[in-house]
Amino acid sequence: MCGIAGIMTIDGTSPESGDLERLSDALAHRGPDGRGQHVSGSVGLVQTRLAIIDLENGDQPLYATGADDQPLAALVANGEIYNYIELKQKMASTTFATGSDCEPPLHLYLQHGPDFANHLRGMYAIAIHDIDSNRLVLVRDPFGIKPLYYTETTKGFVFASEPQAILKARMVEPLVNEIRRDELLELQFTTGKETAFQDISRMLPGETLIVEGGRIVSRSRREALPVGERRKIVEEKALSVLDAALKDSVEMHQRSDVPYGMFFSGGIDSSVLLAMMSRLNERPVRALTAGFSGTAVHDERDHARAVANALGADHTEVEFSENDFFSLLPGVVAAIDDPTADYAILPTYKLATRAREEGLKVVLSGEGGDELFGGYARYRHAARPWPLTKPMRRKGILQGLGVLRQESQHWRDGIARSEQNASKAERSALQVAQGVDCADWLPADLLTKLDRCLMANGVEGRVPFLDPIVADAAYLLPDRLKIKKGMGKWLLRRWLDADLPVARPFDGKRGFSVPVGEWIASRARALGPMVAIQPGIVEICKPDTVEALFSTTGKRQGKAQWTLLFYSLWHRIHILKRPSAGNLLDVLADH
Numbered sequence: 001m002c003g004i005a006g007i008m009t010i011d012g013t014s015p016e017s018g019d020l021e022r023l024s025d026a027l028a029h030r031g032p033d034g035r036g037q038h039v040s041g042s043v044g045l046v047q048t049r050l051a052i053i054d055l056e057n058g059d060q061p062l063y064a065t066g067a068d069d070q071p072l073a074a075l076v077a078n079g080e081i082y083n084y085i086e087l088k089q090k091m092a093s094t095t096f097a098t099g100s101d102c103e104p105p106l107h108l109y110l111q112h113g114p115d116f117a118n119h120l121r122g123m124y125a126i127a128i129h130d131i132d133s134n135r136l137v138l139v140r141d142p143f144g145i146k147p148l149y150y151t152e153t154t155k156g157f158v159f160a161s162e163p164q165a166i167l168k169a170r171m172v173e174p175l176v177n178e179i180r181r182d183e184l185l186e187l188q189f190t191t192g193k194e195t196a197f198q199d200i201s202r203m204l205p206g207e208t209l210i211v212e213g214g215r216i217v218s219r220s221r222r223e224a225l226p227v228g229e230r231r232k233i234v235e236e237k238a239l240s241v242l243d244a245a246l247k248d249s250v251e252m253h254q255r256s257d258v259p260y261g262m263f264f265s266g267g268i269d270s271s272v273l274l275a276m277m278s279r280l281n282e283r284p285v286r287a288l289t290a291g292f293s294g295t296a297v298h299d300e301r302d303h304a305r306a307v308a309n310a311l312g313a314d315h316t317e318v319e320f321s322e323n324d325f326f327s328l329l330p331g332v333v334a335a336i337d338d339p340t341a342d343y344a345i346l347p348t349y350k351l352a353t354r355a356r357e358e359g360l361k362v363v364l365s366g367e368g369g370d371e372l373f374g375g376y377a378r379y380r381h382a383a384r385p386w387p388l389t390k391p392m393r394r395k396g397i398l399q400g401l402g403v404l405r406q407e408s409q410h411w412r413d414g415i416a417r418s419e420q421n422a423s424k425a426e427r428s429a430l431q432v433a434q435g436v437d438c439a440d441w442l443p444a445d446l447l448t449k450l451d452r453c454l455m456a457n458g459v460e461g462r463v464p465f466l467d468p469i470v471a472d473a474a475y476l477l478p479d480r481l482k483i484k485k486g487m488g489k490w491l492l493r494r495w496l497d498a499d500l501p502v503a504r505p506f507d508g509k510r511g512f513s514v515p516v517g518e519w520i521a522s523r524a525r526a527l528g529p530m531v532a533i534q535p536g537i538v539e540i541c542k543p544d545t546v547e548a549l550f551s552t553t554g555k556r557q558g559k560a561q562w563t564l565l566f567y568s569l570w571h572r573i574h575i576l577k578r579p580s581a582g583n584l585l586d587v588l589a590d591h
Helices: 017-026 084-090 103-119 163-168 178-187 235-253 268-280 301-310 322-335 345-357 369-373 377-383 413-422 429-455 468-475 490-499 516-522 524-532 543-550 555-575 584-589
Strands: 002-009 035-040 043-049 062-065 071-081 122-130 135-140 149-152 156-160 207-212 215-221 260-263 286-291 314-319 362-364 460-462
Touching (some): 017 043, 035 071, 103 122, 103 207, 156 163, 260 268, 268 301, 268 490, 301 314
Parallel strands (some): 260 286
Antiparallel strands (some): 002 156, 149 156, 207 215
C-alpha cells in the first residue's frame, strides 16, 4: 500500500525534480516506510511506501530488464495483488527479483501489454512506464478500491493517488467545479470522472489509460460485476457456494507480512468477516468497534462485545465523543480531499488512529456487503412492481429548503447516467439498483472514505466483499435470495445465522449512524453564523437562510446543516488553503 504519482511531459524533456519532490512530499502519509523515484526521458514516477509484503526487498519502483540488463519497464503501484503467489506459480519461467506482490503485474505487462490487469485479483492503482516505447500505462481495479487522479496541463500529463498532491505540486490551481459542487451538496458525493476540482479528473473503476507524448491516447474499461442471467439455484446450494467464496476471499485478504485486524460494528457484514477470520486464524482476531455514549443514536458496542466474546476476539472499543467531533473534524476534512460528506468519516478516522497506535498496519472492513447482497432499503423500493417502485436518491439534501441562492436542475444527471448504463436486458430492477451503487456510491463515497481516513494514519484498508469470487457468488443470485420477508441480504443472514447465531442476523437492521445532528445542535447558535459567512457558503447561499437553518431541528435539517458545515470546511482547506489545525470553532473563526 502506497502513494504514487508521476509526470509525462509534452515536449520530451525530463520532469523537473522539484515537481516530483513536491508530489512525493504530499503523499508521505500514504507511505511512511520509504520513497522511490524513476526518471527516464519524459517520464518521472514517484512512490511512497507502506511496507506490507516483502518488507526488506519490496521497494519501488520495480524494474523488468532485458537480456542486456537494461530496464524495459518501470512500475509503481498502490494496493495489493492478492493472487501474486498463484501468478508466480503460473510464471515459473520468469525470474523474480523480489517477493513483492506488485512484481508479477510488471512481467504480465511485458507478456500481455495493457490487458495485463485482466489477470490480477486485488485492489490497485498501477502505473507502468514502457521505456522502449515511451508509453505510460495506468490501471485501476474494477471496483475502484484504490484511487488515482490526473490532470492534463500545457506542460504534460500528471497523476497522483490524491488530488491534493497535484495541487500541492502546483500543477493546477485549486478551482471549484461548480457542477460537481452542486452534486456534492445534494448527494454527499460526486459521480463520474470529474471531481470537485475544476481541472482534476479521477480514473474510473476498472479503467486503463494509455498516455503518449503527455496526452491520453487510449482508454478502456473492465466491469466489476459479472454478466449473465441470474442463477437458478436453491438456497442450500447457494449457501455452500457463498461459504466457499467467503473463505477464499478472506483467506486471500489476510495475506500480509505485518499484523492485521478488522473494523467491527457488530452488524451483518462485519460479523460475517469476523466469523470467517476466526475460522481461519489460530490466534484471536483483533477487532475494533466505535461507539457513541450519551446520544440518541444506537450504540453498537454492547452487541459487538457479545459477538466478539463469543468468538474469542481481541476486542477494542473506541469512544467517539462530542469533544472528538469538534477537535477532530477539521483534520478529518483535510484528509478528505475528494469530498464525501459522509459522517462515517469521523469514527472511521478515529478507528484508524487507534489501529495504528495498536500496531496494526492492515485492517479488513465490510464495505460492499450491502451493495452485492442487496442490503439497503432503497433496493427493496427499487424492486417493487410498478407503480410502487421508487427511484433512488430522488430528492437532494438541500433541495427545497430555501438555502441555496439557485438550486441546480442537474444535480441528479450523474446518477441518471449510471441508471441508464446499469439498465441491461438481463438485469432485474434490483440488479440495476445494485449496479448504480457499485458505479458511483461505492467508489466515490464509501471507498474514498475508507482510503483517505486509513491512509492518513498509515493503515491499509482491505474489503473482502469486493472480490471477484464473492461478486460472482452474490450478484447473480436470484432476487429472492437477496430480499425475502422484507429483509435485504437474506442469504448472508442465513449464512451468519448458521455460523454465528449470537450475531442475531434476523433482527431488524438499525443501520450505522453518527450523532452529528445532536453535536451540531449543541453549538448551533455559534456554528450557524460562522458557517454562514464562510467564503464557500457565501458563494452559494444567502447568509440569513443558513443561520435560520441552523436554528431549526429535525432529521433532514440536521443532515443539511452537516452538509453545509462539511463543505464550508472543505472549501476553506482545499480551495482557499487555510490551516486545518485546531478546534472546529477556532478554525471557522480564523479569517
